[in-house]
Amino acid sequence: MENKRIRRIGLLTSGGDAPGMNAAIRSVVRTCIGNDITPIGVYRGYNGLLNNEVAELNARSVNGITSHGGTMLYTARCDEFKTEEGVKRAAQNCRYLGIEGLICIGGDGTFRGARDLAAQGIRTIGIPATIDNDIACTDYSIGFDTAANTAIDAIDKLADTMQSHERASIVEVMGRNAGHLALYVGLASGASATLIPEKPVNFESDVIEVIREGHYNGKRHSLIIVAEGVGRTNELAEMIKTQTGMETRVTIIGHIQRGGSPTARDRVMASRMGHFAVKKLIDGASSMVVCYRNSEIVATPIDEALQMKKDLDGYMYEVAKDIAI
Ligand code: F6P
Numbered sequence: 001m002e003n004k005r006i007r008r009i010g011l012l013t014s015g016g017d018a019p020g021m022n023a024a025i026r027s028v029v030r031t032c033i034g035n036d037i038t039p040i041g042v043y044r045g046y047n048g049l050l051n052n053e054v055a056e057l058n059a060r061s062v063n064g065i066t067s068h069g070g071t072m073l074y075t076a077r078c079d080e081f082k083t084e085e086g087v088k089r090a091a092q093n094c095r096y097l098g099i100e101g102l103i104c105i106g107g108d109g110t111f112r113g114a115r116d117l118a119a120q121g122i123r124t125i126g127i128p129a130t131i132d133n134d135i136a137c138t139d140y141s142i143g144f145d146t147a148a149n150t151a152i153d154a155i156d157k158l159a160d161t162m163q164s165h166e167r168a169s170i171v172e173v174m175g176r177n178a179g180h181l182a183l184y185v186g187l188a189s190g191a192s193a194t195l196i197p198e199k200p201v202n203f204e205s206d207v208i209e210v211i212r213e214g215h216y217n218g219k220r221h222s223l224i225i226v227a228e229g230v231g232r233t234n235e236l237a238e239m240i241k242t243q244t245g246m247e248t249r250v251t252i253i254g255h256i257q258r259g260g261s262p263t264a265r266d267r268v269m270a271s272r273m274g275h276f277a278v279k280k281l282i283d284g285a286s287s288m289v290v291c292y293r294n295s296e297i298v299a300t301p302i303d304e305a306l307q308m309k310k311d312l313d314g315y316m317y318e319v320a321k322d323i324a325i
Contacts, residue, residue, distance in 0.1 A: 023066045028275075035278065046086075066271075136305065155169075190223065207240070
């Protein structure tokens with residue numbers, strides 16, 4: 001028997017926002033319309049399903065949003081959705097609203113919700129979007145490139161003034177408990193040392209010594225990148241000052257990394273993933289995550305995806321260390 005063609009697809013963003021989410025939303029909406037499917041925007045993540053905060057979208061609803069960070073559907077975390085009753089109620093509301101399939105844009109928490117909803121009979125597809133790039137089933141998550149470039153731009157500006165005062169600069173970048181963003185930014189910004197949760201270090205031998213050596217070899221400025229999962233930036237600054245005599249300043253870049261106009265990479269990746277997600281629902285798939293793996297866009301079952309662990313890029317860590325001399 002031919003699969004009943006899907007006619008109405010919901011989409012939502014959940015968890016921490018990421019630049020490029022709007023490009024994914026635009027791609028989902030336009031792909032739906034091109035396939036004679038009604039796209040339904042769900043506002044404020046899973047809360048929107050529980051509170052029926054939804055609106056039918058059309059091609060004009062997503063005009064000009066590609067170049068804007070953030071998410072036009074807003075986002076929020078939803079505790080009620082973590083309960084069985086909450087998931088059941090959301091599934092009921094989907095059926096009441098005629099939402100036959102749902103595209104959930106966000107991180108691992110978003111995918112756990114999508115998996116639970118699929119178990120209640122609502123077909124779901126996840127799209128990976130988090131600046132942390134810590135989703136194991138995909139080599140790339142929407143938002144990472146933009147956040148990295150935002151941090152690098154800030155660090156390049158910092159380098160001007162730190163150089164002028166011959167100071168050490170400690171910069172904390174986001175990433176929650178992962179070091180992918182910090183490592184990438186550290187390599188790109190020429191850091192003397194990059195501290196990440198996956199690679200515990202001894203401040204004395206791995207940082208102070210490196211700064212001393214750099215200073216001895218004529219470095220007028222030392223940059224240390226610290227992932228927020230490591231923290232201890234003020235303690236480190238104090239150590240550098242007392243043990244090397246170098247004046248030191250701490251900068252925590254913070255939420256600026258979550259905003260800004262998405263880079264071309266994020267816009268293109270988000271557009272490809274959004275299109276692919278709709279096609280998977282049309283093909284009858286459910287409880288899958290769209291992934292970028294070996295330069296291809298593929299789909300992985302959510303259960304499998306959530307079991308996977310994302311390893312650090314060990315070679316990138318080695319390169320960053322070796323060329324920091
Ligand atoms: O997960 C993305 C992220 O930006 C993390 O890097 C950061 O630790 C966290 O979100 C901050 O969360 P919130 O926006 O709720 O403060």
